[in-house]
Amino acid sequence: MSTLTLGRGRVPAKYLPVLVTGCLFVAMFAAGGIRYEGFASGQVVLNVFIDNAFLLVVAIGLTFVILTGGIDLSVGSVVALSTMIAAALMEGPGWPPYLVIPLVLAVGSGLGLVMGYVVHAFDIQPFIVTLAGMFLARGLCYTIGTDSIPIADPAFTVFAQTRIDLFADLWISPSVVIAVVVVLVAAYVLHYTRFGRTVYAAGGNEQSALLMGLPVGRTKIAVYTISGFCSALGGLLLSFYMLSGYGLHAVGMELDAIAAVVIGGTLLTGGSGFLLGTVLGVLVLGLIQTIISFEGTLLSWWTKIFIGMLLFVFIVLQRLFSGGSRR
C-alpha cells in the first residue's frame, strides 16, 4: 500500500496525511464561509496566522523533535519563561531589546541543549526529561515574579502594532513574517541538508541510522536545541502579541503544539511527516477557534472538544497508514 489512487492520479502514501489535513482545512473554511457572513475572506485566514504565529514557530521546533521519535513537553513552559525574562529585563534594569532578544533565544536553546544531552547521554525517555524541563522552566518563571509584568518598551510596542499591508486591504503582522521565515528555513533544513535527512533516518530506525554511521547522538541533541530555540522565539512573538510577561502564559501550549503536529500528519513514532503538515495543523486549530468565535453562542471550551475529536480521528488514520505500510 505505497500509493492510493485519487481522482487526479496516484499520490504517494507519505503525502496522504498532509493532503487529508489540507482538505480538512479547505472544507472547514468553506463550511464557515457558507454558514457565517463575512467569514470567507482572506483576512480570516491571515488572522489565524496572526493569532497563532507563536504557536506555529513552537510547533515547527517540536516537529523536528517528533520526527526523531522524541517528544518535547517543555515548550509551553519555555515560552512562558521567555516572556518572563524579556519583560523582567526590559522593565526592571531597562535592558534594550537588542540585548534581551539574543539572551532569551540563548536561554531557550541552552535549556533544549541540556535536555537533548540528557536524553542522549543517559538514554532516558524524552518524555520524562522534558517533563522535568517543563516543571523547571515553569518554576523559574515564578522566581522572576508571580505577577504579570507589562512591557512598555517602544521597540516591542511598535513591533506589536505594526501592520504590514498586502494587496486588497489584507494585512499581516511582523510576527507572521518571522513565522513564515522560520517555516521556510526549517523546510529547507529538513529537506535539503544532511542534518535534516539524519533527523528522518533517526526517527525511522535509530539502530539502523547508527549502523549506517550517521551522527545520531549529535542529531538528537540538535533537535532538542532547535525546539528550545523555537520555543524561545515563540515566547518573544507571544510577548509582542501580549505585551506582557507572565508565568501563566502558554499553560498547556505544549499540548496544542503536539496536537498541531499530529493533526499535520507527522507520526509520533518518528520518521514520517512534513513541515507543511504542521503549518496546516496549526491553521486547522486556529480555524476551529475562529469558527467558534463566529458562532458566538458556544463556549471557547468547545475548541478543546473539537481538537480532541480531530486528534482521535488523525491518530486512528495514522495507525491505519503505518499498519498498512509495515506489513
Add this chain to the structure above:
Amino acid sequence: MGEAAAVLTMKGICKRFPGVTALDGVDLRLLPGEVHALMGENGAGKSTLIKVLTGVYPADAGTVELGGATVAFGGPLEAQRAGISTVYQEVNLCANLSVAENILLGREPRRRGRIDWKRMRARAAELLSRLELSLDVSAPLSSCSLAVQQMVAIARAIDVDARVLILDEPTSSLDADEVAQLFRVLRRLKEQGIAILFVSHFLDQVYEISDRMTILRNGRLVGEYPTRELSPVRLVAKMIGQELAALERLHGEHKTFDRPLVEARGVGRAGAVEPFTLTVHEGEVVGLAGLLGSGRTEVARLLFGADHASTGEITVGGTPVSLRTPRAAMNHKIAFCSENRKEDGLIPDLTVRENIILALQATRGWTRPVPREQQDELVSRYVEALKISPPNPEQLVRNLSGGNQQKVVLARWLILAPRLLILDEPTRGIDVGAKAEIQRLVAQLSDGGMAVLFISAELEEVLRLSHKVEVLRDRRLVAELPNDDRLTTDVLMETIASGGRA
C-alpha cells in the same frame, strides 16, 4: 604461501562480556577476491567477531591489520571509511526513506551544502545497476521486497571503495531465486577484488559460494580450511564438536508405540518452517535434531500454539484442534519449556514456589487462587522429586544455579500433568550432574506414558533419550530416523549435512 597477501588479518582476538567469554584467541584472515565463510553455531562468536572487526565492540586482546597496518575502529563509520562495509542479518536501513537515500545517506552528493537530489538519484541508480538491478530509486524502501532491501544494503556497502564486505546471514530471508541473484552479485564483486566475509547457516550456500572457511566453536577457533577440502560431514562435526562420552542409552527396550497423541499433518508457517508431518505417540520421546536455526524451535512453537500455523492441521488424541494460543495448547495438556529460560520462562524475582505454581494458577484463572497448603504440598513434592537445591521453596529463583532453574521450569509444567511435554534445549548451559538428572527424569516421564518432544543441540543426548529422531535442516523436516542400533551420531551428522537419509 603462494597466495595473495591477506587484505585483513585478525590475530588472537579476545572479547569478554560480564560472565561469559565470547571470543578467546580467534584468528581470521581474508584474501582479496575470495568469499570466506565464517562458520559456527549460534553463540559460537561469529557476530561478536564481526562486531569487534567493525568497531562496535572494542577487543579485549588481539590485533586487527588492514592492508598491513594495525587498525582499531571506534565504530562502524570509521570501519566503513577504511573500506570495511557490513550488511547485517536484519536489513539495517530506514524503511521510511527512499531507496536512493538509503544507499547514500551520510554521503549525499551536495552542491553548496544543499543536497543535490537529482545527482543523488542518478548515483543510486548507477550503483544498483552494478548489481544488475533497476528500480525506482525515489520509491520508499518499505515498498521493496526484503531481497531488494538486501541488495540496497549491499549497494550502500560497496559505494564506499570497499575492500572488505561482510555479509551477516544475508540469505536467511531470501528465496532461492533471490539467493541466486545475490550470489551473482557476490561473484561479480569478487572479480573486482573485494574480500567477502560470508556468514550463513545454510551449508549448501556456503559450499556454493565460498572459497575458504573459518570455523568457530564456543568462542574458540577450530580452524581455517579450504571449502573444497572439507566435507559437509566433517564441517558439521567441527561446528558441533563431538563429545565422545559413551553414556548408556536411556530409552531402554525398543517399545512399540501405537497410540498417537499429537499428530501434525502438513503443518507449517511461512518464513519460519516448511510444512512438516510429525506424529508423537503416548510414552514416546521424539528428538529434534538439526543445527541451530534449522527450525527446531519453530516446530516446537507451532505445536504449542505460540505461533500460528499458516497451513496444515494438528490433531490431539485423534480430534482436530486449533492451537491458536499457548492457552489452547495448555488445555490440551501440551506443555512447553522454552529454550530461553531466563527471558521466556522464569521470573527471577519470584520465589521457587511462586514460579512453580504460576502455570497451574494460570490455568485456574486469577479469580481462584491455589490454596496455600496445596501450593506448599505440591511444591515440596516436586522440589524433592527433582532434587532442586537448595530445597527451600521460598528461595528467590535468581539465586539458583542454571540447572536448578531449569528444574523449576520443569516442575512448573509437570504440575499440570501434561500429556505432551516439549523441552527446548533443557540442558543447555547447565552442569553435567544436573544434565544427567534431567535426562533421567525425561526417561522416567516417558515410561509413565508422557510423550516428550526433546530438542537439543547435542546429538549424543538426543540419541540417548529419543525413540525416534526427526532431523531438520534449513527450516525443513528432512528425515525421520528410528533410533535403533544403526543410528549413531555420525549417521545423524551425515543426515544433517546432506539433508537426506544417508
